[in-house]
Amino acid sequence: MEHFLLGRRATGALIADPYSAAPRGPSRMAASRLPILLAVAFSSLSCILSHSNREMWFQDLFPPNTCPINAKANTFYGIMFDAGSTGTRIHIYTFVQKSPEKLIELEGEIFESVKPGLSAYADQPEKGAETVKRLLDMAIDAVPRHLWKKTPVVLKATAGLRLLSEEKAQALLLEVREVFEESPFLVPEDSVSILDGSYEGILAWITVNFLTGQLSGQNQHTVGTLDLGGASTQITFLPRFEETLKQTPGDFLTSFEMFNSTYKLYTHSYLGFGLKAARLATLGALDMEAVGGQMFRSSCLPKQLEAEWHFGGVKYQYGGNKQGETGFKPCYLEVLKVIKGKLHQPDEIRGSSFYAFSYYYDRAVDTNLIDYEEGGVLEVRDFERKAKEVCDNMERYNSASPFLCMDLTYITALLKEGFGFRDSTLLQLTKKVNNIETSWTLGATFHLLQSLGITY
Numbered sequence: 001m002e003h004f005l006l007g008r009r010a011t012g013a014l015i016a017d018p019y020s021a022a023p024r025g026p027s028r029m030a031a032s033r034l035p036i037l038l039a040v041a042f043s044s045l046s047c048i049l050s051h052s053n054r055e056m057w058f059q060d061l062f063p064p065n066t067c068p069i070n071a072k073a074n075t076f077y078g079i080m081f082d083a084g085s086t087g088t089r090i091h092i093y094t095f096v097q098k099s100p101e102k103l104i105e106l107e108g109e110i111f112e113s114v115k116p117g118l119s120a121y122a123d124q125p126e127k128g129a130e131t132v133k134r135l136l137d138m139a140i141d142a143v144p145r146h147l148w149k150k151t152p153v154v155l156k157a158t159a160g161l162r163l164l165s166e167e168k169a170q171a172l173l174l175e176v177r178e179v180f181e182e183s184p185f186l187v188p189e190d191s192v193s194i195l196d197g198s199y200e201g202i203l204a205w206i207t208v209n210f211l212t213g214q215l216s217g218q219n220q221h222t223v224g225t226l227d228l229g230g231a232s233t234q235i236t237f238l239p240r241f242e243e244t245l246k247q248t249p250g251d252f253l254t255s256f257e258m259f260n261s262t263y264k265l266y267t268h269s270y271l272g273f274g275l276k277a278a279r280l281a282t283l284g285a286l287d288m289e290a291v292g293g294q295m296f297r298s299s300c301l302p303k304q305l306e307a308e309w310h311f312g313g314v315k316y317q318y319g320g321n322k323q324g325e326t327g328f329k330p331c332y333l334e335v336l337k338v339i340k341g342k343l344h345q346p347d348e349i350r351g352s353s354f355y356a357f358s359y360y361y362d363r364a365v366d367t368n369l370i371d372y373e374e375g376g377v378l379e380v381r382d383f384e385r386k387a388k389e390v391c392d393n394m395e396r397y398n399s400a401s402p403f404l405c406m407d408l409t410y411i412t413a414l415l416k417e418g419f420g421f422r423d424s425t426l427l428q429l430t431k432k433v434n435n436i437e438t439s440w441t442l443g444a445t446f447h448l449l450q451s452l453g454i455t456y
């Protein structure tokens, strides 16, 4: 079992900031003021302690002789980039410390994204870094000038870069690091890296459970999370039964500390099981070496379709089964080959409900199962019903993505045959909670603030 200690205790004065600045920036700034549980070491004792400990590398983050006891309400920022396999996103979080005795609050988020993801620039790392720079320019506008030097900027890449060769991934990360170094922001050590898969699940779990208020107070009823990316997928939950801990392979369990609690989580990231990687696997095109003008066909695609698809910087030609079968049944069998026996099935989850986002959300929106703004609660069987409807009437759904049938069938098979959920398992489809994106980036920013000694 792995054990992550997320951050260490803060030394108070390092948290304090004499400046008080109203957040400004684009209208996307979410105005929600979440009551927060971030325990911040703002006691006068820690203020004294920190004064004797000023030589730390992050000392510039806050003025050395600021005593929090005198600090007024202040605002600070954290910039977290998510370099996903299908796109790069910037999350600029605003936090407010209203008074030394109070816990800090997450005030809002500015979010923007670009496509394609960094991995599409595997052979042009400078161009890839340019996409990051364009997003970072937004932060220049969003963060008040006098706070630039104290605002940390971090980028974490997920499955797209995990699948690249070490050399290509490192070249991209190096270029991004240069962009950061040239910016006016605080660039912590290790500010540009590939995020470990198990961290990805844990940090998303922290985000969702933080935003839904489950990490504070005595009666915590945490919820499990399901993230379906382009290249990998994560499942994370807090096991309630001893039996689950006994039945689970050690590397699926991770213990970590956050907000003064220790959690032992079940989490796993399945690389190559994201929605787009699964398309390639279903088409039999996952082995990139095999590509070379070859046409990949599937019963999950419209019969007459012949098209090209670019993913991860590689071009694929694909099409429908001109002569053979199409529809839900043959498609399900095709997809099953990709999934069957490849995933661990914890018994405990069969009766639980889960939060689901990313491509679970997008495909549910695409087929009107949920509203784009509101999200909603679905049962696993709703995805299967929709998959049948789309796959057995493929021509009718022609206007949407030609992969709609394959995607819905994959989601159905992943949930049922992969993780072992029941038809009746409830899924809470959520994009935002209180106007904040349900992404691992918020959990990662808490971790960042902890490691900089700002919160614990």
Ligand SMILES: O=c1[nH]cnc2c1ncn2[C@@H]1O[C@H](COP(=O)(O)OP(=O)(O)O)[C@@H](O)[C@H]1O
Pocket: 082, 083, 084, 085, 086, 087, 089, 117, 158, 159, 160, 228, 229, 230, 231, 232, 233, 274, 357, 358, 359, 360, 362, 437, 438, 439
């Ligand atoms: O912050 C976010 N807000 C909204 N959607 C997001 C965010 N981050 C990721 N997504 C969703 O994640 C999916 C793409 O996955 P991604 O590109 O992150 O692949 P990966 O996780 O396998 O690297 C899409 O459904 C996209 O809408």
Ligand SMILES: [Ca+2]
Pocket: 084, 085, 158, 229, 230, 358
């Ligand atoms: Ca992702």
